[in-house]
Amino acid sequence: MAINVYMxxxxxxxxxxxxxxxxxxxxxxxxxxxxxxxxxxxxxxPEEAKQRVMHGRLEINGSDVMFSDTFPGSILNKxxxxxxxxxxxxxxxxxxxxxxxxxxxxVQMELQETFCSKLYGQVIDRFGISWQFNLGE
Numbered sequence: 001m002a003i004n005v006y007m008x009x010x011x012x013x014x015x016x017x018x019x020x021x022x023x024x025x026x027x028x029x030x031x032x033x034x035x036x037x038x039x040x041x042x043x044x045x046p047e048e049a050k051q052r053v054m055h056g057r058l059e060i061n062g063s064d065v066m067f068s069d070t071f072p073g074s075i076l077n078k079x080x081x082x083x084x085x086x087x088x089x090x091x092x093x094x095x096x097x098x099x100x101x102x103x104x105x106x107v108q109m110e111l112q113e114t115f116c117s118k119l120y121g122q123v124i125d126r127f128g129i130s131w132q133f134n135l136g137e
Contacts, residue, residue, distance in 0.1 A: 002063070002064070002087075003084050003085065003086055004063070004064045004065065004066055004084070004085040004087065005063070005065050005066065005082060005083075005084065005085070006066040006067075006068065006082065006083040006084065006085045006132055007065065007066070007067050007068075007081060007082050008067075008068050008069070008070060008076060008081040008082070008083065009053070009067065009068070009069050009070070009076070009081065010069065010070050010074075010076040011052055011069055011070075011072075012069070013052070013053035013056060013067045013068060013069040014031065014051075014053050014056075014069075016067060017029045017031060017053070017056050017058060017067050020058060020060065020065070021058060024060045024061060026058050026059060026060050027058075027059065029056050029057060029058035029067070030055075030056065030057045030058075031053055031055075031056045031067075032053070032054050032055045032056070033050060033051055033052060033053060033054055034049045034050055034051075034052050034053075034054045034069075034071075035049070035050030035051060036054070037054055037115065037116075038115050046072060048072045049071055049072050052069035052070075052071070052072070053067055053068055053069045054068060054069070055067070055068055055116075056068065066085055080130075082130075083122075083129075083130035083131060083132055084129065084130070084131050084132070085131075085132040085133075085134065086131060086132065086133050086134070087134045087135075087136040088133070088134075088135065088136065089135070089136050091118075091119060091135055094111075094119060094133055094135055095111065095119075097133070098111055098121055098123060098131075098133045101123050101125045101131055102123045102125075103126070104125070104126035105123050105124050105125040105126050106123065106124045107121070107122070107123050108122040108123060108124060108130075109121050109122040111133065117134050117135055117136075118135045119133070119134070119135035120132070120133065120134050120135070121133045
């Protein structure tokens with residue numbers, strides 16, 4: 001599968017998505033807010049997070065571009081808010097690539113099952129590039 005661009009915003013992802021829909025005549029994006037995600041009993045969702053975009057996807061000129069807001073209170077440095085998203089259907093390849101990138105890097109989220117993926121993880125490689133890995137089906 002392709003490597004997708006993932007852009008992160010500080011509460012204005014929804015506005016950015018609507019903007020890019022118009023700029024690129026891209027149609028309607030798929031959007032899920034934090035409030036629409038299944039609740040986690042150990043981590044109650046603050047009210048100010050509920051309307052923020054947890055995940056958005058918009059096809060722009062044949063490429064999937066993804067969007068998310070930070071969680072309220074997180075630090076976002078404009079210019080550092082783009083990550084690369086690797087979506088693979090082969091678990092062994094996904095694990096191999098993730099483990100190679102984490103050598104000399106910083107794991108932000110170890111590979112694990114989430115409510116939306118059988119295997120998901122985040123790592124910043126030794127060059128400071130942020131990567132997300134997702135087992136797709």
